[in-house]
Amino acid sequence: MAEALAQEMRRDARVLMFGEGVATKRPELLAEFGADRVRNTPLAEAIIAGTAAGAAATGLRPVVDLLFAPFMTYAMDALVNSAGKLRFVSGGQFSFPLVTIAMSGGGWAVGAQHNHNVEAWFAHSPGLKVAMPSTAADFKGLLAAAIRDDNPVLFFADIGVLMQEGEVPPGEHVVPLGRAAIRRSGTDVTLVAYAKSVQACSQAADTLEAQGISAEVIDLRTIKPLDEMAILASARKTGRVVIVHEASRMCGVGAEIAALVAERAFDALRAPLVRLTGPDAPAAASYPLEQAFAPQPAAIEAAVCTLLRKRPALAGQVLATLDA
Amino acid sequence: MDRIRRYSKPLDSLQSMLLIRAYEERLAALQAAAGLPGTCISVGQEASAVGVVAALNGDDLILTNHRSAGHLLARGADPGRMMAEVMGKRTGYCGGKSGSLHISVKALGVVLTSTIVGGELSLATGVALSQRMLGRSGIVVCFFGDGAACEGIFHESINLASVWKLPILYVCENNQWQAFVHRRETMRTDRIASWAAGYGVEAVTVDGNDVQAVQTATAEATAHVRGTSRPFLLECSTYRLRGHFEPDDQSYVDPAELAAWRTKDPVEHMKARMLQSGELDAQVLAGIETEIERQIDTAVAFAKDSPYPEFDQMTTDVYA
Ligand SMILES: Cc1ncc(C[n+]2csc(CCOP(=O)(O)OP(=O)(O)O)c2C)c(N)n1
Ligand SMILES: [Mg+2]
Numbered sequence: 001m002a003e004a005l006a007q008e009m010r011r012d013a014r015v016l017m018f019g020e021g022v023a024t025k026r027p028e029l030l031a032e033f034g035a036d037r038v039r040n041t042p043l044a045e046a047i048i049a050g051t052a053a054g055a056a057a058t059g060l061r062p063v064v065d066l067l068f069a070p071f072m073t074y075a076m077d078a079l080v081n082s083a084g085k086l087r088f089v090s091g092g093q094f095s096f097p098l099v100t101i102a103m104s105g106g107g108w109a110v111g112a113q114h115n116h117n118v119e120a121w122f123a124h125s126p127g128l129k130v131a132m133p134s135t136a137a138d139f140k141g142l143l144a145a146a147i148r149d150d151n152p153v154l155f156f157a158d159i160g161v162l163m164q165e166g167e168v169p170p171g172e173h174v175v176p177l178g179r180a181a182i183r184r185s186g187t188d189v190t191l192v193a194y195a196k197s198v199q200a201c202s203q204a205a206d207t208l209e210a211q212g213i214s215a216e217v218i219d220l221r222t223i224k225p226l227d228e229m230a231i232l233a234s235a236r237k238t239g240r241v242v243i244v245h246e247a248s249r250m251c252g253v254g255a256e257i258a259a260l261v262a263e264r265a266f267d268a269l270r271a272p273l274v275r276l277t278g279p280d281a282p283a284a285a286s287y288p289l290e291q292a293f294a295p296q297p298a299a300i301e302a303a304v305c306t307l308l309r310k311r312p313a314l315a316g317q318v319l320a321t322l323d324a
Numbered sequence: 325m326d327r328i329r330r331y332s333k334p335l336d337s338l339q340s341m342l343l344i345r346a347y348e349e350r351l352a353a354l355q356a357a358a359g360l361p362g363t364c365i366s367v368g369q370e371a372s373a374v375g376v377v378a379a380l381n382g383d384d385l386i387l388t389n390h391r392s393a394g395h396l397l398a399r400g401a402d403p404g405r406m407m408a409e410v411m412g413k414r415t416g417y418c419g420g421k422s423g424s425l426h427i428s429v430k431a432l433g434v435v436l437t438s439t440i441v442g443g444e445l446s447l448a449t450g451v452a453l454s455q456r457m458l459g460r461s462g463i464v465v466c467f468f469g470d471g472a473a474c475e476g477i478f479h480e481s482i483n484l485a486s487v488w489k490l491p492i493l494y495v496c497e498n499n500q501w502q503a504f505v506h507r508r509e510t511m512r513t514d515r516i517a518s519w520a521a522g523y524g525v526e527a528v529t530v531d532g533n534d535v536q537a538v539q540t541a542t543a544e545a546t547a548h549v550r551g552t553s554r555p556f557l558l559e560c561s562t563y564r565l566r567g568h569f570e571p572d573d574q575s576y577v578d579p580a581e582l583a584a585w586r587t588k589d590p591v592e593h594m595k596a597r598m599l600q601s602g603e604l605d606a607q608v609l610a611g612i613e614t615e616i617e618r619q620i621d622t623a624v625a626f627a628k629d630s631p632y633p634e635f636d637q638m639t640t641d642v643y644a
Contacts, residue, residue, distance in 0.1 A: 044484065054449060058451045077440055081443060
């Protein structure tokens with residue numbers, strides 16, 4: 001993220017960054033770009049986001065750090081009602097090239113008011129884009145693309161991923177928004193995921209491979225725009241789809257993907273769609289509970305095994321009951 | 325072509341106020357008769373709109389709220405395109421996508437009208453930041469109501485503007501009403517101006533029904549903002565003579581209070597002052613009023629004759 005920010009601020013003098021502690025925590029940006037473009041703000045998420053929207057509409061390209069995703073509730077009005085809608089209601093007179101960064105999900109064991117995956121709220125709001133990377137390289141590349149985009153982009157940094165090390169491509173690196181990555185190619189089942197759940201899927205795919213099951217892993221990278229073609233192509237290829245995310249199930253991103261596949265690739269399905277998600281509960285602070293909130297590789301592996309033992313056209317629940 | 329309206333003499337301000345009054349009263353009448361979508365009109369507050377806008381420079385930017393027709397017309401918006409927007413027509417300023425409540429006209433520097441109460445306060449700081457960082461000389465003028473001052477965002481906005489030294493003239497149009505609730509039920513002070521000191525911001529309250537007083541106070545306030553690059557709060561004390569949202573029978577309004585404020589009608593007040601001083605004669609005034617009615621007739625005809633947007637407009641301009 002630091003490389004993307006520096007890369008884009010060097011490239012475009014209109015890019016600036018502000019938020020609670022931004023200038024304090026990013027001394028290297030402050031030193032290179034100065035106090036006008038790297039700013040601390042008062043503790044006031046609503047006006048941080050509102051300022052970003054106003055600045056974006058009138059010629060700047062702000063990046064704001066809202067710290068933890070649950071704090072975005074204070075910023076909702078500016079993001080949803082202003083940045084997301086005012087382009088439309090003005091008949092296209094204004095655009096809102098801004099990026100919000102917020103940390104999301106488990107990994108820090110601080111409980112539900114810091115740990116909450118809220119990406120679906122924003123995907124449901126017109127005029128916004130949502131990115132949620134799963135690798136260090138994509139953190140750089142997607143953030144750069146978000147800053148270059150002429151629309152408001154919500155960039156969610158999964159804390160679980162943030163805490164890991166990974167290779168970052170040197171030099172200019174931009175990953176286009178709206179294009180999923182096939183992290184692993186396979187033929188028996190498609191695992192669709194984003195953020196930390198991509199790794200869980202990849203680990204499950206390793207163990208499945210040992211059992212002779214070939215799993216394809218799709219990393220969405222951006223939730224909106226959603227790479228529908230990549231999902232549908234893989235669903236058609238394997239005929240089995242398991243969707244995995246840490247966010248709660250009800251009206252989560254997985255519901256959208258399941259509906260998409262059911263609407264547009266139903267004929268290719270050989271098994272019912274499966275969603276593995278976090279429970280409909282606030283996340284506990286206790287580390288083991290926090291970690292268990294997100295779907296684990298073993299659960300993914302088990303779900304796939306269940307699917308593969310099924311004959312087509314049989315309702316999943318019937319077999320699940322029989323299995324039990 | 326949109327031209328920013330120029331104000332060089334008192335008659336210009338009176339004409340502008342008469343135009344706003346005629347436009348809004350016609351709109352209300354049309355709505356009562358034909359069931360058009362309701363609007364928030366600003367009858368009784370014309371002096372505040374005109375007095376402030378008349379004192380601005382061409383490159384200043386305006387943010388406003390749901391009760392914005394006065395600000396827009398005072399700045400030079402075409403009543404025909406305004407009316408068309410209210411009716412949801414393609415020729416409206418926002419192609420019919422705004423309706424009356426979020427009209428913005430970039431060409432006139434009227435940006436980002438918000439009908440989320442306080443939204444304009446949320447955006448003003450960013451617009452002012454752009455002005456400063458991109459080296460533009462225009463300042464930002466943000467109109468908001470006494471109700472909006474009760475939103476948390478007002479306090480975040482004025483504090484940030486103070487801390488970051490942003491060139492914003494906050495204009496609180498204190499019309500005593502917050503939709504259907506009187507201001508005295510929602511705040512312990514009579515003046516919002518008194519709140520500004522807590523944020524290190526200077527403020528003044530002016531008789532918002534006296535257009536010349538408002539214009540003078542605005543000229544001083546903008547000079548302060550331009551000179552110091554610091555925000556300033558101007559409170560225009562005024563009164564909403566009609567309801568919150570047309571049609572509105574005002575059954576909840578204290579008749580004595582309403583009657584008292586009617587005697588301070590800003591348009592009548594300015595007319596009387598100019599007739600009395602001899603700056604204006606009754607015949608000239610009658611001629612002006614007839615001409616404005618004709619202008620409104622033309623605007624209504626234009627709006628009525630304009631087509632609705634095509635259905636494909638439902639999904640355009642969502643993303644850049
Ligand atoms: C966030 C929000 N809350 C409530 C409303 C409904 N509403 C519209 S205008 C209004 C009153 C606003 O009062 P004030 O700010 O004093 O402005 P005025 O209408 O008096 O010009 C209300 C409550 C709204 N549009 N937005
Ligand atoms: Mg009010």
